[in-house]
Amino acid sequence: MAENKLGAYNIADLRDMARGHLPRAIFEFIDRGTEDDVALANNREAFDRIKLRARTLVDVSKRSQEITLFGNKQPLPIVIAPTGTAGLLWHNGEVGMARAAAAAGIPFTVATNSMTPMETIVREAGGRLWFQLYMWSDRRLSHQLVERANKAGFEALIVTVDGAVAANREFSHRNGFSVPMKLNSRLVADLMMHPRWLAGVYLRQLLTSGTPRFENYPPEIQDKITARTFKKSILKNDSLNWDDLRALRKLWPRTLMIKGTLHPEDAKLAADCGIDGLIVSNHGGRMLDSSLAPIDVLPSMVDAVGKKLTVMMDSGVRRGADVVKALALGAQAVLIGRATLYGTAAAGEAGATRAIDILREETDRIMALIGANNVAELDRKCLALPGEVTALGG
Numbered sequence: 001m002a003e004n005k006l007g008a009y010n011i012a013d014l015r016d017m018a019r020g021h022l023p024r025a026i027f028e029f030i031d032r033g034t035e036d037d038v039a040l041a042n043n044r045e046a047f048d049r050i051k052l053r054a055r056t057l058v059d060v061s062k063r064s065q066e067i068t069l070f071g072n073k074q075p076l077p078i079v080i081a082p083t084g085t086a087g088l089l090w091h092n093g094e095v096g097m098a099r100a101a102a103a104a105g106i107p108f109t110v111a112t113n114s115m116t117p118m119e120t121i122v123r124e125a126g127g128r129l130w131f132q133l134y135m136w137s138d139r140r141l142s143h144q145l146v147e148r149a150n151k152a153g154f155e156a157l158i159v160t161v162d163g164a165v166a167a168n169r170e171f172s173h174r175n176g177f178s179v180p181m182k183l184n185s186r187l188v189a190d191l192m193m194h195p196r197w198l199a200g201v202y203l204r205q206l207l208t209s210g211t212p213r214f215e216n217y218p219p220e221i222q223d224k225i226t227a228r229t230f231k232k233s234i235l236k237n238d239s240l241n242w243d244d245l246r247a248l249r250k251l252w253p254r255t256l257m258i259k260g261t262l263h264p265e266d267a268k269l270a271a272d273c274g275i276d277g278l279i280v281s282n283h284g285g286r287m288l289d290s291s292l293a294p295i296d297v298l299p300s301m302v303d304a305v306g307k308k309l310t311v312m313m314d315s316g317v318r319r320g321a322d323v324v325k326a327l328a329l330g331a332q333a334v335l336i337g338r339a340t341l342y343g344t345a346a347a348g349e350a351g352a353t354r355a356i357d358i359l360r361e362e363t364d365r366i367m368a369l370i371g372a373n374n375v376a377e378l379d380r381k382c383l384a385l386p387g388e389v390t391a392l393g394g
Helices: 011-021 024-031 038-049 093-104 118-124 139-152 170-175 185-192 195-208 242-251 264-272 294-305 320-328 338-369
Strands: 067-069 072-074 078-080 108-110 129-133 156-160 255-261 277-280 310-313 334-336
Touching: 011 024, 011 338, 024 170, 024 185, 024 338, 038 294, 038 320, 078 093, 078 108, 078 338, 093 108, 093 118, 093 338, 108 118, 118 129, 118 139, 129 139, 139 242, 156 242, 170 185, 185 195, 242 255, 255 264, 264 294, 277 294, 294 310, 294 320, 310 334, 320 334, 320 338, 334 338
Parallel strands: 078 334, 108 129, 129 156, 156 255, 255 277, 277 310
Antiparallel strands: 067 072
16 A cells, blocks of 8 residues: 555645644744744754754665654654644644554653643553643642643653743734633634634534633633633742753653753753653743753753663654754753644644655665664764754764
C-alpha cells in the first residue's frame, strides 16, 4: 500500500493546510507568539545560524534514532509537547495526537488546558503519557490535579514555570479569541467563513459533548470557554516559587520535570529541588517577546546541570536538522508542539502522524549526511556555531 503523505512534504506544507482549514483566530493562536513575534522569529533564526559539518565516506547503513529517556527506550528522540488547543483544531484532536504518538513509540504530553479529559486520553489512546501542570494561586486545586494525574497512571509530570503572568497576545484580543471567548462580529464572520471547520469540529463538539471547555480543570473553576463567569483570578500563578516545586516533588512519585527555564542558575536551583529533568524553553515564543532562543542557551544549561538532570528543549523546531542540532548541543530529547498541531489541524490523527514521519525522515537523512549512525555520535563537533571558524578542522 502506498504511503499516505497527505500532499505534505515538510512541516511548512502542514502549516499551509492548517491555515486553510482553520478560522483565522484559531490559526493565529497556534501559529503566532506574543506582541511583535520577535521571540518567535528569533527561535527560527537561532537554528538557522547554526551550521552542520558534513562528513563523507562513513558507513551509515545502520542508522538508529533510538534513545533511552528516563529509563525507557524509544525509537525517536522526540516528545509531543503540551498544547492545549488540539480539541479546537479537529474533533477529538487530543486523542488523535496521542494515538499518533503511541503508534510512533514516543511520549505524548497532555496539557492542563486540554479540552479532553485526561482519563479519556488514557483510555482511548494509551501509549506513554506525560501530564503538564500549571500551578494556580490556590495550591490545593493544583495538588488535586496532580493526584488525579497520578491516579490516571501518567508516567511523568511537567510543571510549566514561565507563565508568572498572562502573555500579551494582542492579536488574539483583536480576533476575539480569548477566555472568555468574545463572540464579536469579526470572530463570528471568521467562523462562518470556514464551514468545514464549523461543521466538522465546533458543531460536532456541541452535539457530542457540549460547548468546549477545559476538561482537566477542577469542577469549581471548570467552565465553558465562552462563559463570562470564567474564574481568571484563581488561575494566577505569580507567587509560584521554588518551595512549590519542592512540595510537588513530595507529592509526585514518578518522573518530575520543569519546563520554561532559560537561565543556568535556575537550572541549578531546580536540580537542588530534586527534579529529574528540565525542558529549556521560551514557550515557543509565546510569553516574553524579547526572550533568548532556547537553542542559544542550551549549551550553558547542559554544562550547568547535564550530569544531574535530563535536559531537553523545545521552541522553534520545524525540521529534522533542528532536532539534530539540539541533540548535538546536549539535549537528550526534543519536544515538538506546533508541528503536530499543524498536522492535526490538517488531517486529524493522520496529520499528526505525518508530522512525526516528516521529522523522522528528515532527522535520518541529516544523520546520514553528517556521518552519524546513532544519537550518541551527535555532539558539538558536528556543528559550526555562530562566530566559530568554519574551515575544515577549524
